[in-house]
Amino acid sequence: xxxxxxxxxxxxxxxxxxxxxxxxxxxxxxxxxxxxxxxxxxxxxxxxxxxxxxxxxxxxxxxxxxxxxxxxxxxxxxxxxxxxxxxxxxxxxxxxxxxxxxxxxxxxxxxxxxxxxxxxxxxxxxxxxxxxxxxxxxxxxxxxxxxxxxxxxxxxxxxxxxxxxxxxxxxxxxxxxxxxxxxxxxxxxxxxxxxxxxxxxxxxxxxxxxxxxxxxxxxxxxxxxxxxxxxxxxxxxxxxxxxxxxxxxxxxxxxxxxxxxxxxxxxxxxxxxxxxxxxxxxx
Amino acid sequence: xxxxxxxxxxxxxxxxxxxxxxxxxxxxxxxxxxxxxxxxxxxxxxxxxxxxxxxxxxxxxxxxxxxxxxxxxxxxxxxxxxxxxxxxxxxxxxxxxxxxxxxxxxxxxxxxxxxxxxxxxxxxxxxxxxxxxxxxxxxxxxxxxxxxxxxxxxxxxxxxxxxxxxxxxxxxxxxxxxxxxx
Numbered sequence: 001x002x003x004x005x006x007x008x009x010x011x012x013x014x015x016x017x018x019x020x021x022x023x024x025x026x027x028x029x030x031x032x033x034x035x036x037x038x039x040x041x042x043x044x045x046x047x048x049x050x051x052x053x054x055x056x057x058x059x060x061x062x063x064x065x066x067x068x069x070x071x072x073x074x075x076x077x078x079x080x081x082x083x084x085x086x087x088x089x090x091x092x093x094x095x096x097x098x099x100x101x102x103x104x105x106x107x108x109x110x111x112x113x114x115x116x117x118x119x120x121x122x123x124x125x126x127x128x129x130x131x132x133x134x135x136x137x138x139x140x141x142x143x144x145x146x147x148x149x150x151x152x153x154x155x156x157x158x159x160x161x162x163x164x165x166x167x168x169x170x171x172x173x174x175x176x177x178x179x180x181x182x183x184x185x186x187x188x189x190x191x192x193x194x195x196x197x198x199x200x201x202x203x204x205x206x207x208x209x210x211x212x213x214x215x216x217x218x219x220x221x222x223x224x225x226x227x228x229x230x231x232x233x234x235x236x237x238x239x240x241x242x243x244x245x246x247x248x249x250x251x252x253x254x255x256x257x258x259x260x261x262x263x264x265x266x267x268x269x270x271x272x273x274x275x276x277x278x279x280x281x282x283x
Numbered sequence: 284x285x286x287x288x289x290x291x292x293x294x295x296x297x298x299x300x301x302x303x304x305x306x307x308x309x310x311x312x313x314x315x316x317x318x319x320x321x322x323x324x325x326x327x328x329x330x331x332x333x334x335x336x337x338x339x340x341x342x343x344x345x346x347x348x349x350x351x352x353x354x355x356x357x358x359x360x361x362x363x364x365x366x367x368x369x370x371x372x373x374x375x376x377x378x379x380x381x382x383x384x385x386x387x388x389x390x391x392x393x394x395x396x397x398x399x400x401x402x403x404x405x406x407x408x409x410x411x412x413x414x415x416x417x418x419x420x421x422x423x424x425x426x427x428x429x430x431x432x433x434x435x436x437x438x439x440x441x442x443x444x445x446x447x448x449x450x451x452x453x454x455x456x457x458x459x460x461x462x463x464x465x
Contacts, residue, residue, distance in 0.1 A: 009336055016343045016365050023347070023358030024408075039351035043303075047352070050307040061312040127306035129353050130320045131398065132421040133405040136353050138306070165354045172354040179405070179412040200410060201418030204316075269313050 037167050040138075044126075044170040048140050051126040062270065083220065094189075118152075118238060118277035121145045125271045126170065132201050135178040136164065139274060144168045146278045150236050155274050158242035158265035159183065159225060163276060171276070176243070177203045177268050184235050185243055186226040187217050187260070193226050194260065196243060203268045206244055208260035217260050221246040238277065284333035290447040294329070297440065298341060301325040302348045317421050319428035321436060322349065323397035324390040326364050328437040330371030331386055332444055338368030356408060363400035367393040390433035395426040 123145075127138035141147050143166045151163040153173045161175040176183055176198065183196040185208060192215045194208040211217060223246060227239025244262035284290070301322060309319045322345055330338020346361030371393055380386065399422065441448070 012336055013339055013365075013369060016339055017362065019343065020346075020358040020362035020365065023350075023361065024356055025358075027356040027358065028408075036351045036354050036357065039348070040354065043299075043348075043352055046299075046303060047307060050303045054304075054308040058308060058312050061314070065312070065314055125311070127352060128310035128318075129355070130305050130310045130318070130322060130349070131401045132418055132425075133401050133410075134353070134355055136355065138352065179410045182411075197412045200412050200414040201421055202415035205415065207413065269316070269318075270311075 037165070040165075040170060040172070041167045044138075044140070044142075044167065047126045047138060047170070048124075051124065051140075117279060119146065119279045120154075120275040121147060121278050122273060122275050123147075123171070124273055128271075133179070135161075135175040135181075135198070135203065135268065137161075137173050137175060137271060137274075139171050139173055139276070140169065141276060142167045142170045145276075147171050147276050148278065152237045152241070152277045153274050154241060154277065155266045155271060157267065158244065159237065160266050160268070160271065160274055162236055173274070173276075175203075175268055176206065176264065183237060183243065184226045184228055185223050187211075187246065188222045188224055190215070190217070190221070192217060196223070196262070199261075204263055205247075206262050206264055208246075208262055209257070211249075211258045211260055213258045215258075217246060217249045217258065219246050219248055223260075223262050284337050284444065284447045285449065286333075286337070286447065290444065293443060294337075294341065295344075297325070297329070297443065298345050298348065302345060302352065306349070306352060314428075315424060317424040317428070319432055320394065320398070320425050321429070321432050322346075323364065323367055323394040324429045324433045324436050325440070326368040327371040327390045327393045328386065328433065328440045330368040330373075331375045331380065331389065331437065332441055332448060333372065334376055335369050335372030338370075338372035339365045340368075342366070342368030359404040359408065360401070363397050363404060366400060367397045370396075386437040387430045387433035390437070391426045391430035394429035395422065398422040398425055 121141050123139035123141035125137045126140050129136045139153075147163055147166050149163055149166055153160045153162060159176060161173045161178070161181065164172045164174040166172075174181055176196065179198060179200045181196075181198055184193065185196045186193045187208070192211055194211040197207050197209055199205040199207055208223060223243045225235070225237040225239055225241040225243060227235045227237055227241075242265050244264040247261045247263050249258055249260045286294070305320065305322050309321050312318060326338060326342040326345055329341040333341075342364030343361045346359070346364040347357065349355070349360045350357045371389060374389060402418070402422075
């Protein structure tokens, strides 16, 4: 009797392990999307209700967390404000100059032009991945709202990520801090281009790779999406979307490139409302 | 654990509720820049209460649901959570739990194992970016949070699944000894 029970237990365990590996194989064979979409569609209303119901509790915990953080941040922000004022004045001048140059050169890389082709759809974050190994969030807008896979997602602060999959009333967004993410970007001013990759485990640090070591990049510079377009191919992201601010730059040993670290403008840990940029010149 | 249709429904409800709570609440609030992961603690508690099979099946189901809702590679979370659920169940079958401190400690240890397991699965599938040393801090803090979350989770689940538990100690009152001549 006991042996039979042990045998049955082992059989179930083997079956479950094989099932897990089977599911992984199916996922990488790209045929599991239907199952995931169905389950996600089924649970989407429940997630929305849970998100709304738990918001006060989340806000309370956030308040405690932010109170601790705010003490240290206050002095840093004060010094940053002085610098920002100076930059704002310089920015006004640059805007005037920019407007004149745009009249002279008509390029498809005009941020205003590119953004005007996009129709922003506002959504609320309803779920977030629990492990540090993946950075994805669920939002309560989906294909029914015109959202499509690969649509860029922004928050009030800057670029957040890209739509990975979509159902009728919800979508999953891969954040720029996820290990699968790569965003072509440039440093302003100067326009030095590179690819932004995450530093897995640290959502407040991104790495701008493939930067020529001879180019001067220093802390405080802004990084925006470059939004390239070549031979019928185009970047997923429109040009000019703010991504983050350079914190440090170091030359990689034995390589002709430097690694630039930046802090994303968008607070990935506290995303609540986001905008999906639907449509656009890419489609 | 005696799994009747009613108990099965309760187990399913517990799994769904925990996943929704995790994705909508615990993953989205941070203390010391790290969010708590209650799912390993829930699976471990179910394993400690119901044995290795209950733990393994619960782990597989919870992992499957998480992967579906996050459109993550299916099977990754299932593999890790079924492992920790099975180990917790095995512990329960081999040893008696005498102290109320044991379940939280096991939850903490197995959450640490689960987080390392998630990393191992991700490494197996390929990580396309550098990994920060902060991952270690995140994993350790998650384990500590699991220790504190395990108290309400374990005792709450024990209360919810009380009718199905075989070895639930009965509350017995000792009869006062009869004193002759009194």
